[in-house]
Amino acid sequence: MMKFLSRFYMAIIFLLLYTPILVLIIFSFNEGGTLSEFTGVSLTWYGELFSDEEALSALINSLILAVSASVIATIIGTFAALGLHHMRNRYIKGAINTVTNIPMMNPDIVTGVSMMLLFVAVSAMLGSRDLFGFGTLLIAHVTFDLPYVLLSVTPRFKALDKSMSEAAQDLGCTPARAFFMVDLPEILPGIVSALMMSFTLSLDDFVISHFVSSPNFQTLPLYVYNQTAHNVKFSMYALCALIVFIILAILLVVNFAGSFRSVRHRKGGA
Numbered sequence: 001m002m003k004f005l006s007r008f009y010m011a012i013i014f015l016l017l018y019t020p021i022l023v024l025i026i027f028s029f030n031e032g033g034t035l036s037e038f039t040g041v042s043l044t045w046y047g048e049l050f051s052d053e054e055a056l057s058a059l060i061n062s063l064i065l066a067v068s069a070s071v072i073a074t075i076i077g078t079f080a081a082l083g084l085h086h087m088r089n090r091y092i093k094g095a096i097n098t099v100t101n102i103p104m105m106n107p108d109i110v111t112g113v114s115m116m117l118l119f120v121a122v123s124a125m126l127g128s129r130d131l132f133g134f135g136t137l138l139i140a141h142v143t144f145d146l147p148y149v150l151l152s153v154t155p156r157f158k159a160l161d162k163s164m165s166e167a168a169q170d171l172g173c174t175p176a177r178a179f180f181m182v183d184l185p186e187i188l189p190g191i192v193s194a195l196m197m198s199f200t201l202s203l204d205d206f207v208i209s210h211f212v213s214s215p216n217f218q219t220l221p222l223y224v225y226n227q228t229a230h231n232v233k234f235s236m237y238a239l240c241a242l243i244v245f246i247i248l249a250i251l252l253v254v255n256f257a258g259s260f261r262s263v264r265h266r267k268g269g270a
Contacts, residue, residue, distance in 0.1 A: 021244060028237040046242075049235040058223035059239070062203055065134065065219060069141035070198035076142070077149025078191055082179070084150075085157040097150075104147035112211035115140045119212060132214040140212045141205065145198040152197060156190035157183075192254065200247070 028046070032039030049055060080100070087093045103111055115136070123131035160183055168178040206221035213222060224236055 024237055025241045025244065028234070028241040030234070033234045045234040045238040048233070049238045049242075052233075052235055055220075055223060055235065055239060058218050058220045061134075061217055062220040065137055065141060066199050066202035069138055069145055069202045070195050072138070073142045073145035073149050073198045074191060074195045077146050077194060078153050078187075080146070081150050081153040081157055084154065085160075100150055101147050103144045104151075108144075108205075108207035111144060112140075112208040115143070115208065116211040130214075132212060133217045136212040136214075137209060137217065137219070140208050141202045144205070144208060145201055148197050148201065149194040152194035153187060153190045156187035160186055196250070196254065203243075 027035055027038070029041050029043070030038050031042035031044060033045070084093055084096060087096075119131055119136050123129065165175075165178045165182050168182045169175060173181060204221065205219075206225060209219050209222060210225075213219065218226075220239075224232075227233060227236060
């Protein structure tokens with residue numbers, strides 16, 4: 001009975017999570033452009049999407065911002081995790097871990113308002129009125145991505161076998177070369193996970209971006225939000241469906257690549 005209830009509970013959870021996405025994908029192919037009935041399969045809205053220059057510009061802006069923020073946050077977070085891993089004073093280490101988790105625990109609106117006030121203050125000191133834009137968005141996104149990078153990479157450092165790095169240094173490697181040759185391949189899955197998580201968070205963010213953006217640089221979530229002031233165009237359904245397909249494809253490639261790597265590792269060990 002308990003087994004049936006647990007499966008039933010999981011089925012309800014997955015139903016609530018994925019039904020809206022499934023409805024969105026189905027109606028992105030609806031020829032009639034209405035949610036009341038499905039009149040036929042058509043690619044009309046996908047064609048309209050690719051002819052909407054404003055939507056494509058917002059999408060490109062979001063991709064540029066998400067890639068830049070995720071790469072920068074992953075690099076900084078990885079070396080920060082390395083520094084924390086080698087830190088001896090556990091009190092300072094605990095304090096730094098607590099401070100780095102603050103952006104993750106803060107409500108987005110608090111982070112957004114605080115970042116906006118910071119940039120306004122800096123803008124006043126510099127005597128500039130055009131400070132907001134890509135730069136402020138990039139700083140804000142890197143800030144809230146960093147805790148997730150540390151959360152993903154730090155456990156990988158804890159699982160490292162120190163003797164491997166020490167053996168590499170005994171054989172003539174410098175500490176830096178031993179890190180890149182021995183440690184980096186072992187923590188690479190955590191780095192890839194951190195990169196993907198950071199990219200998704202940056203691509204998805206609306207609240208913080210709303211406070212630190214400018215009309216000259218509009219991201220996709222901000223563009224979609226502005227559409228809700230009127231009737232949402234069905235090309236937005238097509239855009240969201242494409243994003244779901246792309247993310248699903250990336251996840252499949254990463255999972256298959258990880259499985260292939262594990263199989264090769266086991267064969268090599270045998």
